[in-house]
Amino acid sequence: MVGRVRTVAVVGLEAVTVTVEAHVAGGLPGFSVIGSWGPAAGQAADRVRTALAAVGVAMPGRKVLISLAPADLPKAGARFDLAMAAAILLELGVVEQSRVDGMALLGELGLDGGVRQVPGVLPSAAALRAATGVQRLAVADGNAAEAALAGGPEVVPVSHLAELVAVLRGEQAARSVPAEDDGITAEAVPAAASPDLADVRGQAEARRALEVAAAGGHHLLLLGPPGCGKSMLARRLPGILPPLRADQALELAAVRSVAGLLGGPTRLDLRPPLCSPHHTMSAAALFGGGSGVARPGQLSLAHHGVLFLDELFEWPRGVIEALRQPLEDGVICVARSRATVTYPARVQLVCAANPCPCGGGDRCSCSDDAIWAYRSRLSGPLADRLDLAPAVEPLSAADLLSAQTGESSADVAARVAAARAAARDRWAEAVSCNAVAPARMVRRSVQPAALRTLANAVQAGALTGRGYDRALRVARTCADLEGSETVGTDHVLEAYAHRLGLRPQQPAAAGPAAARPSAVGPAVAVAEW
Ligand SMILES: [Zn+2]
Numbered sequence: 001m002v003g004r005v006r007t008v009a010v011v012g013l014e015a016v017t018v019t020v021e022a023h024v025a026g027g028l029p030g031f032s033v034i035g036s037w038g039p040a041a042g043q044a045a046d047r048v049r050t051a052l053a054a055v056g057v058a059m060p061g062r063k064v065l066i067s068l069a070p071a072d073l074p075k076a077g078a079r080f081d082l083a084m085a086a087a088i089l090l091e092l093g094v095v096e097q098s099r100v101d102g103m104a105l106l107g108e109l110g111l112d113g114g115v116r117q118v119p120g121v122l123p124s125a126a127a128l129r130a131a132t133g134v135q136r137l138a139v140a141d142g143n144a145a146e147a148a149l150a151g152g153p154e155v156v157p158v159s160h161l162a163e164l165v166a167v168l169r170g171e172q173a174a175r176s177v178p179a180e181d182d183g184i185t186a187e188a189v190p191a192a193a194s195p196d197l198a199d200v201r202g203q204a205e206a207r208r209a210l211e212v213a214a215a216g217g218h219h220l221l222l223l224g225p226p227g228c229g230k231s232m233l234a235r236r237l238p239g240i241l242p243p244l245r246a247d248q249a250l251e252l253a254a255v256r257s258v259a260g261l262l263g264g265p266t267r268l269d270l271r272p273p274l275c276s277p278h279h280t281m282s283a284a285a286l287f288g289g290g291s292g293v294a295r296p297g298q299l300s301l302a303h304h305g306v307l308f309l310d311e312l313f314e315w316p317r318g319v320i321e322a323l324r325q326p327l328e329d330g331v332i333c334v335a336r337s338r339a340t341v342t343y344p345a346r347v348q349l350v351c352a353a354n355p356c357p358c359g360g361g362d363r364c365s366c367s368d369d370a371i372w373a374y375r376s377r378l379s380g381p382l383a384d385r386l387d388l389a390p391a392v393e394p395l396s397a398a399d400l401l402s403a404q405t406g407e408s409s410a411d412v413a414a415r416v417a418a419a420r421a422a423a424r425d426r427w428a429e430a431v432s433c434n435a436v437a438p439a440r441m442v443r444r445s446v447q448p449a450a451l452r453t454l455a456n457a458v459q460a461g462a463l464t465g466r467g468y469d470r471a472l473r474v475a476r477t478c479a480d481l482e483g484s485e486t487v488g489t490d491h492v493l494e495a496y497a498h499r500l501g502l503r504p505q506q507p508a509a510a511g512p513a514a515a516r517p518s519a520v521g522p523a524v525a526v527a528e529w
Contacts, residue, residue: 002021002022002023002091003021003022003023003086003087003088003089003090003091003092003097004019004020004021004087004090004097005019005020005083005086005087005090005100005103005104005105006018006019006020006083006103006104006105006134007020007079007080007082007083007104007105007106008079008104008106008124008127008128009068009073009074009075009079009080010079010119010120010123010124010258011073011074011293011339011341012258012293012294012339012341012342012343013123013254013255013258013341013342013343013344014123014127014341015120015123015124015126015127015128016070016073016127017104017127017128017131017134018068018069018070018073018075018080018083019068019069020066020067020068020080020083020084020086020087021066021067021069021087022064022065022066022084022087022088022090022091023064023065023067023091024060024062024063024064024065024091024092025062025063025064025065026062026063027062027063028063029059029060029061029062029063030063030064031045031048031049031059031063031064031066032045032063032064032065032066033045033066033067033068033084034065034066034067034068034071035067035068035069035070035071035075043078044078044080044081044084045066047078047081047108047109047110047111048081048084048085048088048109050111051081051085051109051110051111051112051113051161052085052088052089052113052161054111054112054113054161055113055160055161055162055165057088057089057092057094057165059088060092064088064091066084066087066088068080074292074293074338074339076292076293076338077108077118077119078108078109078116078118079106079107079108079118079119079120081107081108081109082105082106082107082108082109082115082138082158082161082164083104083105083106085109085161085164086100086105086164086168089165089168094165094169095165095168095169099168099169099170100168101133102133102134102135102136103134103135103136103137103138103156104124104128104134104136104137104138104153105137105138105139105164106118106121106124106137106138106139106143107138107139107140107143107158108140109161113160113161113162114159114160114161115139115140115141115158115159115160115161115163115164116140116142117139117140117141117142117143118140118143119257119258119259119260120257120258120260121139121143121146121147121257121262122146122147122149122150122250122253122254122257122262123254123257123258124137124147125137125146125147125148125149125150125152125153125155126150126151126250126254128150128152128153129150129151129152129153134153135153135154136153136154136155136156136174137153137154137155137156138156138157138158138164139155139156139157139158140157140158140159141157141158141159143157144157144177145177146253146257146262146263147177148177149250149253149268154176155176155177156174156175156176157175157176157177194236194238194239194271194409195232195235195236195239196236196239196408196409197210197236197239197240197406197407197408197409197412198405198406198407198408198409199232199236199405199406200229200232200233200236200406201395201399201400201402201404201405201406202393202395202396202399202406203229203233203392203393203406205390205391205392205393206222206224206229206233206390206391206392206393207233207406207407207412208390209388209389209390209498210233210236210237210240210390210412211240211412211415211416211481212388212474212477212478212481212498213237213348213350213387213388214237214240214241214412214413214416215415215416215419215420215423215434215477215480215481216387216419216423216433216434216435216473216474216476216477216480217348217432217433217434217435217436218348218387218388218434218435218470218473218474218477219327219348219349219350219351219385219386219387219388219435220234220237220348220349220350220351220386220387220388220389220390221312221350221351221352221353221378221386221388221389221501221502222234222350222351222352222353222389222390222392223352223353223354223355223389223390223391223392223501224352224354224355224360224391224392224393224394225354225355225359225360225361225364225394226354226359227394228392228393228394228395229392229395230310230352230392231276231308231310231352233392234274234276234306234308234310234350234352235274235276235308236409237274237306237348237350238271238272238273238274238305238306239409239413240409240412240413240416241272241305241306241348241413241416242413242416242417242420243270243271243272244270244271244272244304246268246270248304249268249269249270249304250268251303251304251344252269252273252303252304252305253268253269255296255300255301255303255343255344256301258295258296259295259296259301261301272304272305272306273301273302273303273304273305273306274302274305274306274308275298275299275301275302275305275306275307275308276307276308276309276310277298277307277309278310279309279310279311279314279315279316281298283316283318283319283322284297285297285298286298286299286319287299287322287326287332287334288300288332288334288341288343289334289336290336291336291337292336292337292338292339293336293338293339293341294334294335294336294339294341294343296343297332297334297343299323299326299332299343299345299347300332300343300344300345302345302347303343303344303345303346303347304346304347305347305348306347306348306349306350307347307348307349307350308350308351308352309349309350309351309352310351310352311352311353311354312351312352312353312378313353313354313374313377313378317377320382321382323349323382324382324385326345326347327347327349327385328385329345330344330345330346331343331344331345331346332345348435349385349386351386353378355371355375355391356370356371356374356375357370357371357374361394362394378502383502383503384464384466384467384470385466385470386502387435387470387471387473387474387498387499388474388498388499389498389499389500389501389502390498390501391501415481416481418481418483419477419480419481420433420480422480422483423437423476423477423480426445427441434473434474434476434477434480435473435477437473437476439469439472439473442469442472442473442476442487443472445476445479445485445486445487446472446475446476446486446487446492447486447487447488447489449488449489450475450487450488450489450491450492451472451492453489453492453493453496454468454471454472454475454492454496455468457471457496462503463496463499467499467502470499471492471495471496471499472487472492472495474494474495474498474499475487475491475492475494475495476491477495478490478491478494478495479491
């Protein structure tokens with residue numbers, strides 16, 4: 001007779017049902033756990049033995065063997081404690097097998113028998129919903145609301161091992177948490193919860209760029225001296241983005257759950273996230289890492305939201321270069337000793353940087369060469385993946401004294417929502433926003449004269465091929481904000497102007513890179529496209 005219960009292992013965001021078996025065999029007294037267990041196996045055995053003793057279940061004076069299958073799946077953490085204790089209770093005849101059939105268990109045990117919450121419960125519950133034969137999931141009180149977000153199985157919260165024993169012996173009714181419906185009853189979080197654009201005075205150019213970025217999902221670089229309000233602007237971007245769809249919010253909640261950051265939500269959070277890691281942060285903390293199996297990093301915690309990198313030029317070059325792949329693919333793959341996992345990472349990138357080594361502003365005395373060297377740290381390939389680079393100006397005395405507040409986030413968000421709706425109608429389901437629309441699809445709605453203007457910029461060396469496509473997408477967004485079906489020359493010129501900050505003026509020979517949009521007119525030879 002072998003006690004057998006089910007639990008769930010999580011590798012990355014993937015949850016796999018695990019069978020826990022307990023067997024009391026002859027031999028010297030002992031407690032062994034087998035099945036690709038992490039370094040904490042011995043600790044788990046001690047916790048389970050002590051917790052069982054706390055509820056009056058003494059271990060037999062023989063060998064207790066616990067097996068977790070499938071054995072080749074990497075397992076870590078204390079999440080299997082509750083299931084191991086239940087398997088031993090079955091094996092010892094304290095509870096009957098029939099009472100545990102159809103139930104999975106997830107939780108860490110304290111030495112006093114208390115049940116503690118563990119990370120990764122949301123993806124576990126979601127996986128069990130699809131699995132056959134599991135109707136109930138026992139978790140710690142603190143995980144109950146999170147488990148219910150998955151919409152099934154029925155959640156049985158247990159606060160103490162004694163409560164689990166009483167429930168499984170039929171001596172006490174199980175408490176239950178109703179599972180959320182399929183249509184998840186998420187409510188938009190009030191706008192007051194995030195900072196408002198009304199606080200930002202002046203900054204017409206940067207505000208416009210922020211609006212275009214929000215409307216099309218474009219990546220943004222804010223350039224300006226310290227204290228001029230770059231991070232103030234960046235932190236207001238989530239407030240003008242459309243709320244997440246329920247499926248997006250669920251994906252983000254799963255990432256937060258695996259990172260152990262979900263807390264006890266009663267509703268899905270529909271606000272787009274904002275993560276602003278510091279430049280001294282390790283690559284592992286940004287991209288995901290840790291020993292054994294990688295945990296999600298800031299990049300994945302910003303999934304479907306904004307990743308804000310302040311002081312862009314202070315970041316190690318390798319880290320910035322490594323951002324290119326996830327920006328392109330929307331996922332990040334992290335290899336660690338025990339498993340290689342993939343986390344979602346579809347982010348809108350917002351960077352902020354000083355325009356020169358001294359910080360810029362009126363008192364700047366940096367030489368052209370110094371500025372050029374400093375700005376060159378923004379490598380070509382990354383610069384090509386950014387779309388807009390507005391200058392953020394220091395506040396003037398007039399701005400400071402003015403009683404007039406800026407336009408509110410709600411007003412800007414309404415225009416952003418209208419532009420996004422127009423894009424959605426055009427691209428149907430295939431494309432989520434203009435920033436990821438295939439270039440050939442975007443070109444279809446651009447007037448020939450507008451295409452020619454931008455092609456001239458490429459001919460003149462002011463744009464790369466990739467920059468050309470990205471500028472077209474931004475132009476598409478400018479047209480959407482205006483409610484225009486087709487993209488005209490004005491939209492293309494605005495998109496081109498938004499890119500100028502990405503290509504610093506080379507000292508001495510001011511090349512075509514410095515050309516203002518008006519100079520990229522028909523005067524330059526027409527390129528063949
Ligand atoms: Zn300077």
